[in-house]
Amino acid sequence: MRLPLIIFQIWMWGVPIWGLCALAYLLFTVLRDASKFKKEQAADSAKKE
Amino acid sequence: MSLDSKIVTPVTSLEGWLVVAFVAIAFFVIALFAYKTQKKADSTASYFAAGRGVPWQVACLSLVASWTWATTTMAAGEGAYTHGFAASWYYPIGGGIGILIAIPILNRVRKVMPYGLTFPEFIRRRIGPGAGLINAVGSVVFQAFTIWLQIVGAGIVCRSLLGLPFRSSAIIIGVVTIAFSVANGLWGVLLTDSFQISVIVVGMSFICLFGLQHIGGAETFYNLLLAKEATTMPLVLDPINVPAAIAYGIPFTLGYIGYGVIEQNVWGRVWSVRTEKDFLKACVGTSLAWIPIPLMSAIIGMLGLAMNVQGEVGTDVIPLTIMTLLGKGGAVVGAIVILFALTSTMSSCICSIGTHVVVDLYEPYILKGKKADEKMNVKIGRWTMAIMGIVMVISTAREMSLMYINMFINCVLPPLFIPFIYAAFWKKVNKKGLTLTMFIAMVGNVILSAMVLAGTGVGANTPYIYSYVVSFILPIIITAVKPDDPFDYALLGEKFHV
Numbered sequence: 079m080r081l082p083l084i085i086f087q088i089w090m091w092g093v094p095i096w097g098l099c100a101l102a103y104l105l106f107t108v109l110r111d112a113s114k115f116k117k118e119q120a121a122d123s124a125k126k127e
Numbered sequence: 128m129s130l131d132s133k134i135v136t137p138v139t140s141l142e143g144w145l146v147v148a149f150v151a152i153a154f155f156v157i158a159l160f161a162y163k164t165q166k167k168a169d170s171t172a173s174y175f176a177a178g179r180g181v182p183w184q185v186a187c188l189s190l191v192a193s194w195t196w197a198t199t200t201m202a203a204g205e206g207a208y209t210h211g212f213a214a215s216w217y218y219p220i221g222g223g224i225g226i227l228i229a230i231p232i233l234n235r236v237r238k239v240m241p242y243g244l245t246f247p248e249f250i251r252r253r254i255g256p257g258a259g260l261i262n263a264v265g266s267v268v269f270q271a272f273t274i275w276l277q278i279v280g281a282g283i284v285c286r287s288l289l290g291l292p293f294r295s296s297a298i299i300i301g302v303v304t305i306a307f308s309v310a311n312g313l314w315g316v317l318l319t320d321s322f323q324i325s326v327i328v329v330g331m332s333f334i335c336l337f338g339l340q341h342i343g344g345a346e347t348f349y350n351l352l353l354a355k356e357a358t359t360m361p362l363v364l365d366p367i368n369v370p371a372a373i374a375y376g377i378p379f380t381l382g383y384i385g386y387g388v389i390e391q392n393v394w395g396r397v398w399s400v401r402t403e404k405d406f407l408k409a410c411v412g413t414s415l416a417w418i419p420i421p422l423m424s425a426i427i428g429m430l431g432l433a434m435n436v437q438g439e440v441g442t443d444v445i446p447l448t449i450m451t452l453l454g455k456g457g458a459v460v461g462a463i464v465i466l467f468a469l470t471s472t473m474s475s476c477i478c479s480i481g482t483h484v485v486v487d488l489y490e491p492y493i494l495k496g497k498k499a500d501e502k503m504n505v506k507i508g509r510w511t512m513a514i515m516g517i518v519m520v521i522s523t524a525r526e527m528s529l530m531y532i533n534m535f536i537n538c539v540l541p542p543l544f545i546p547f548i549y550a551a552f553w554k555k556v557n558k559k560g561l562t563l564t565m566f567i568a569m570v571g572n573v574i575l576s577a578m579v580l581a582g583t584g585v586g587a588n589t590p591y592i593y594s595y596v597v598s599f600i601l602p603i604i605i606t607a608v609k610p611d612d613p614f615d616y617a618l619l620g621e622k623f624h625v
Contacts, residue, residue: 082364083346086345086348086349086364087345087346090335090339090345090348090426091339091345093335093419093422093423093426094331094332094419094423094426095332096419096422097328097331097332097416097419097420097422097423098328098329098332100328100412100415100416100419101324101328101329101416104184104188104412104416105184107184108182108184108185108321111182
């Protein structure tokens with residue numbers, strides 16, 4: 079298989095996967111940080127009580 | 128994009144209205160969620176900067192969404208369809224680099240003025256009221272025309288993909304988006320953006336991956352383009368294509384470089400995140416997450432090229448290709464993706480206009496330094512957003528040339544980009560000279576853009592080159608002749624809009 083074709087294939091399949099991975103990373107980390115933040119808040123309010 | 132494109136959609140009118148209803152219901156559900164999760168939006172900072180406590184990922188997703196509009200989803204694909212593979216990366220790289228170039232400038236201003244809300248506010252406090260006013264008016268005009276462009280785009284998408292009447296569908300989409308933005312402020316806009324961009328990315332990835340499979344895989348796709356190379360388009364597979372760069376790549380890059388800095392939608396997010404580290408993560412994340420969107424649009428455009436999709440005009444390519452690949456389902460997915468792209472930009476722009484009117488016009492020119500009533504600020508912002516929105520919807524419901532609107536947008540912001548950099552970094556820059564430069568560069572750019580539109584032979588790149596050269600050289604000459612006393616940037620650190 080010629081090099082330009084290999085690059086073309088990587089580009090065509092890779093770009094949509096790149097988009098999906100970037101989105102998945104952002105959504106995963108925001109949910110992770112939100113649950114961490116909630117736990118910290120709950121611990122803080124428990125300490126105050 | 129033509130307003131008279133005659134794409135025959137397989138979607139019935141009832142199904143089309145159901146898609147519009149889905150978009151409206153999505154707004155309503157997010158509005159409820161925003162209302163439940165937001166602390167009371169009764170101060171300027173809580174309404175216009177979401178309380179300055181936004182997670183970086185939400186700011187990043189929102190920036191990606193507000194940078195994804197009609198040209199990102201449709202014109203990038205049209206470029207690849209017209210010029211081949213090289214054009215597929217000219218547009219995305221220009222935009223991605225735009226935000227990376229902006230990072231040190233945005234960071235500098237955020238550091239010296241941590242309690243800001245708008246970029247004209249920075250210019251007003253650093254340079255003076257005249258320069259602040261030029262920036263505020265320029266930005267309001269830019270945001271208003273951008274809203275206009277999105278509403279016209281929404282009407283065209285509803286008509287071409289969903290078979291709905293242009294006028295009523297544009298009005299309904301416009302009214303729903305504006306009502307939502309007015310009710311929720313920046314926090315609601317950020318949440319909608321995050322949801323909408325997720326749908327856009329998943330939808331476009333699905334169209335690309337399914338399209339590649341439908342055409343017989345990447346190798347068949349490559350062979351179809353090779354056949355084009357041998358017959359009608361000799362440069363179709365070249366990664367660098369000089370004619371395409373001149374006609375398409377350079378104008379987009381020149382236009383986008385300044386967008387990272389002279390764009391209130393960016394500044395709204397810059398001042399809404401918690402820390403400097405979060406801000407840097409949001410900027411880099413925006414570049415990395417935004418670039419694949421126009422790249423995917425370009426892949427769809429090239430699929431259309433390989434399949435010999437023939438639209439009446441260039442911008443028909445993306446809707447036609449999606450419909451050819453996926454039939455009725457494709458028309459629905461495509462319409463949702465493009466409508467989400469348009470409405471997310473529209474809601475950000477509406478919010479930016481409200482912020483400008485309160486921070487850059489009402490506080491400095493009506494209150495004149497008196498302490499603002501925070502609740503009154505929010506009320507004025509809401510009313511302004513509603514009135515401006517209604518004006519935009521009514522005027523857009525009349526059919527207008529998208530090229531004309533786009534050209535008008537482009538002539539407002541580039542003249543302000545280099546003066547902004549001088550204001551942020553150059554202590555001794557002559558303030559009056561900088562104000563004069565902004566004025567001369569902007570007026571000249573408007574005149575030259577009008578000449579381009581009138582077909583007088585002035586090249587499409589000339590207005591950009593003029594405004595960049597004038598705004599770069601003039602302040603240097605004036606300051607060399609008469610420099611100002613060094614400005615103390617610590618003065619900008621005052622705690623306003625906390």
